[in-house]
Amino acid sequence: MFTTLQRKILFVTGVALLIGATAFAVWQSGQVEWQTYQQQYFAQTARPADIRVRQIVPKMTGQPELCTTCHIGLAEISASHPVEVFGCTTCHGGNGLSLEAAQAHAGLVGGKNPADMSVLAQTCGEGCHAGHAQPDLNHATRVQRSVQGTYAGAIAAVRFAFGAQADPAPLFGVYGVSDPAPAAPHHLPELAPFPHNPDHPVDRQFAQNCLDSGCHLSAEARAAPYFYRATGCAACHVIYEDDGLYRGDDPTIPRNEPGHMSRHQFTTAIPFYQCNHCHNRGNYSLRQMEFVLRDDLPPTGPPLSAQMPPEGRRLIEYYQPIGQFTLCEWELDCIECHTAQEAMGDGHIYPDQREMQYTQCRTCHGTAEQLPDVVTVSAEHQSALRAARLNPNYSLEIGDRVLVTERGELLGNVKVENDQVTLTSKVSGQSYPVNPVLGSGCQQNVEQQESRYCHECHAYQR
Ligand code: HEC
Ligand code: HEC
Ligand code: HEC
Ligand code: HEC
Ligand code: HEC
Ligand code: HEC
Ligand code: HEC
Known part of the structure; x- marks a missing residue:
């Protein structure tokens, strides 16, 4: 029989083995998950397999990050935000040391999109695109106060037309916002947030049919062809194809599931169809307080859009049949005529889009x-x-x-x-x-x- 000492040794060894085995199993299941993604990546890009843990130590944080072990093949977001400087967590948050997806993603900022309006102050705005003495560098502040964000004019017009307010002066934005230093008589000092549970029947219907139907910068896009896009800065600067399909090499992003960016890349060369994910996809019917979709657009994706000559696609897709346009208005892209300041605002709150166009x-x-x-x-x-x-x-x-x-x-x-x-x-x-x-x-x-x-x-x- 065992002595007390032997029993103790056996017990300790047993516990140690058990811990070891559990740790191994956890490690192995982690291994298997990221290894699967890497295998998939090397298979789909026809590159020689080189399966290993990948680590970056971005200059901005000096902390190691393992995200690219699974997100291998993800494009660098932009040359102004290089991977070796920013890494991933500077924008996305999350836990850079974990090789287990749920743990790695705990605390992602803005979910999938760190450029969403609700987190701008923590991400793009934090120390980068806000707080400069030179106002045009404060993109986050500008966009927050812009008509594309606040929607102030449209809200006021509907409320006034249906008798929910006595005069057409804007009171509400999609969210509350203020400008501490209005510089002209028509700049508004502030907008109150549009009420979440409005009392007035007009507000209730407007909230349901217009505010939630996806046309301003904080609204989720309608999950339908032509409409797919991100929110916040990414609504304009991250391109979505009309079919909403991912075309990059990250194996964790499904390539057959609509609703993803085309690539993990910012651009300022914004093509017309990106603006049109919000514009020119239908008309407001003021009477019914509804957005009426246009019905003349062909199905997206191959064979139609992809094979259409650019002019053909533009002519069909650019503007609605009821509109009238000169050659340059459909031949050129929106950003040839509509400037950065028109698109992102100038830092002041404008009562409606006519004052900013x-x-x-x-x-x-x-x-x-x-x-x-x-x-x-x-x-x-x-x-x-x-x-x-x-x-x-x-x-x-x-x-x-x-x-x-x-x-x-x-x-x-x-x-x-x-x-x-x-x-x-x-x-x-x-x-x-x-x-x-x-x-x-x-x-x-x-x-x-x-x-x-x-x-x-x-x-x-x-
Ligand atoms: C173990 C593999 C793995 C690791 C490590 C990992 N991811 Fe992911 N990530 C995935 C998978 C798989 C998805 C897609 C499915 C999902 O949302 O879980 C994903 C999705 C995401 C998304 C989109 C989330 C959404 O809501 O759609 C973001 C953003 C992201 N990862 C960022 C990161 C960042 C940043 C890190 C490092 C801190 C990281 N990931 C580490 C596997 C991983
Ligand atoms: C400068 C900020 C920035 C950096 C740095 C950055 N991203 Fe992103 N990333 C974004 C934005 C903005 C989006 C949102 C695009 C959208 O919502 O379509 C995004 C989207 C994603 C998605 C979502 C994919 C999807 O459609 O499901 C994943 C995954 C992701 N990033 C992973 C990473 C990883 C991994 C790194 C590091 C190698 C990284 N990102 C670095 C800004 C950044
Ligand atoms: C409604 C569309 C739209 C949104 C939303 C948007 N931008 Fe822009 N942005 C533009 C356009 C248009 C340009 C000008 C492109 C050109 O003509 O070169 C631009 C240019 C830029 C530039 C380069 C020029 C400059 O002024 O330095 C930066 C940086 C930029 N945007 C950052 C941001 C940030 C950060 C956000 C979110 C806070 C954002 N943008 C949101 C449309 C948009
Ligand atoms: C997320 C949806 C969305 C996207 C993407 C978008 N816009 Fe807009 N845009 C709006 C909204 C909402 C308004 C305000 C409409 C109103 O107040 O009636 C607006 C207004 C405008 C105006 C008139 C007011 C002004 O500020 O000059 C112009 C011009 C404009 N957008 C151009 C663009 C261009 C160019 C792009 C692409 C670079 C773009 N938009 C992308 C939603 C969007
Ligand atoms: C009553 C009709 C009429 C109106 C209204 C009109 N135009 Fe014209 N426009 C013409 C005619 C005719 C020509 C000469 C066409 C030619 O020589 O082939 C012309 C020529 C032009 C050209 C030169 C085209 C070229 O390639 O040389 C431009 C640019 C132009 N118009 C812009 C405008 C703008 C901008 C407006 C509105 C402010 C406007 N036009 C209003 C009739 C009109
Ligand atoms: C050739 C230049 C040009 C191009 C290209 C162009 N626009 Fe415009 N846009 C204008 C002008 C000029 C006005 C002012 C109209 C007026 O004077 O009545 C305008 C007005 C607007 C307005 C505000 C008034 C309204 O009618 O709603 C919006 C929004 C707008 N454009 C969006 C876009 C979008 C989105 C695109 C790309 C799909 C685009 N524009 C392409 C020149 C252009
Ligand atoms: C950003 C500069 C820009 C703005 C703003 C602009 N155009 Fe043009 N326009 C062009 C360019 C570039 C061409 C030449 C296109 C070509 O040669 O294919 C052109 C061509 C034309 C022509 C001659 C081609 C034809 O149709 O016969 C007319 C007329 C014209 N524009 C009218 C207008 C009108 C009307 C507006 C306002 C709605 C406008 N343009 C706004 C740049 C602009």
Whole structure:
């Protein structure tokens, strides 16, 4: 029989073995999960298998991260946010030391999207895109106060039209927001948050049919072809294809499940269809307080969209049949005409979109009496020079002469050389001449510059 000492030794050994075995099992099950992803990755990219734990030690935190052991093949989000500097947890949070998915994902910020409006202050805003003395660098603050975020004008218009408020001045935003330093009479100091459980029947119906149906920056997209997109900054800067399918190499992201970014990449060369995930997909019916989907769009994905020639796709997809447009309005991408400031706001709260939409036909073509405004780029035009550096499709240098909007924003891709104006597309790199109205035989009345008026003679028939 065993002595007391032997029993103790046996017991301790047994416990040690048990702990060891459990630890091994846990380790092995972790192994198996990440190994499966790596096997899948090497198989799908036809690269020689090199299966091992992958670790990065990003410069910003100095803490090791194992996320790419499973998320192998995920594209770097952008050259301005390099993996070796940012890693993953700087944006996403989570637990970088775990090789077990649930544990690694505990505490992800914003779930799938760290650029969601609800977490901006913790992520993009935190020390990076907010708090600068130079206002145009405060993208997070600007976007939060922008009409695309607050939706203030639309909310006020509906409430006023249906008698829920006595005058059309905006009271509510989709969320509450304030501007400590309004700089013009039409800048609003604040908006109250639209009530979550509104009392007024108009507000209840509006919340249900419009606010929750996915068209402003904090609303989840409608889960349907053409509508798939992210929220917050990623709504514009992370591209979703119309079919919502992932086209990158990360094996953890299903490639046949709609509702994912096309690639894990930011871009400022935003194509028209990204803006159209919100715009031009239907019409508001004010009477029914409903969003009525357009019914003329072909099914997405192969064979149609993918094989359609770009012009064909644009013509069908760009604008609705009821709209009237000139050639340049459907041939060019939205961001050739609509500037960063129009899209992201200027840091003030505007009562409605009419106060923030200022690019006009004349910005590029001038009028029957005047050529468009031109400026010579100097070192003070940091914002335009920065935008050009971020875009591979055109270049801009100090000394170049370019067109400028009435609010002083440079169109860095529309250059003037020897009296000829040339636009280089920010999205395709293709160049187009921009002819002036002056001297063209255009029959416009100079007093009228709204596009509706120009379309009377310059409409393109679809
Ligand atoms: C063991 C493998 C594994 C590790 C380690 C891992 N992930 Fe994941 N991750 C996955 C899988 C699988 C999915 C997709 C399914 C899911 O959501 O769980 C995913 C999904 C995600 C998503 C999308 C979440 C959503 O709600 O759709 C994010 C963001 C993410 N991971 C970030 C990270 C970050 C950051 C790390 C490191 C801190 C990390 N992951 C570590 C396997 C892993
Ligand atoms: C600069 C910030 C930033 C960094 C750094 C970053 N990401 Fe992301 N990532 C994002 C944003 C924004 C999205 C949201 C895209 C969306 O919602 O479609 C995203 C989406 C994802 C998703 C969601 C995929 C899906 O559609 O289910 C995964 C997984 C992911 N990131 C993993 C990582 C990993 C792993 C790293 C490190 C190698 C990393 N990210 C680094 C900003 C970042
Ligand atoms: C509604 C669309 C939209 C949203 C939302 C959006 N952006 Fe932009 N952003 C643009 C457009 C358009 C440009 C200009 C692209 C160009 O013409 O070069 C731009 C340019 C930029 C640039 C480069 C030019 C510059 O000013 O430095 C940065 C950085 C940027 N955005 C950051 C952000 C951040 C951070 C967020 C979220 C807080 C965000 N954006 C949200 C549309 C958007
Ligand atoms: C998440 C949905 C969403 C996306 C994506 C989006 N927008 Fe918008 N946009 C809106 C909303 C909401 C409004 C405000 C409508 C209102 O107040 O009636 C708006 C208003 C505008 C306006 C008029 C007001 C202004 O600020 O000038 C322009 C121009 C505009 N968007 C251009 C763009 C461009 C260009 C893109 C792509 C780079 C884009 N939008 C992407 C939702 C979106
Ligand atoms: C060739 C330049 C050009 C292009 C390209 C262009 N727009 Fe516009 N857009 C304008 C002009 C000019 C106005 C002002 C209309 C006016 O003067 O009445 C405008 C007005 C708007 C408005 C506010 C008024 C309204 O009618 O709703 C929105 C929103 C808008 N555009 C979104 C877009 C989107 C989204 C795209 C891309 C799908 C786009 N635009 C492409 C020039 C352009
Ligand atoms: C950002 C600069 C820009 C803005 C703003 C702009 N255009 Fe153009 N426009 C162009 C370019 C570039 C072309 C040349 C397209 C080509 O050659 O294929 C063009 C071509 C034209 C033409 C000649 C082609 C034709 O249709 O016969 C007309 C007319 C015209 N634009 C009218 C307008 C009207 C009306 C507006 C306002 C709704 C407008 N443009 C806004 C850049 C612009
Ligand atoms: C009453 C009809 C009419 C209206 C309204 C009108 N135009 Fe024109 N426009 C013309 C005619 C005719 C031409 C000369 C066409 C030609 O030479 O082929 C012309 C020429 C032009 C051209 C030069 C095109 C080129 O390629 O040389 C531009 C740009 C232009 N118009 C812009 C505008 C803008 C912007 C507006 C609105 C502010 C406008 N037009 C309103 C009739 C009109």
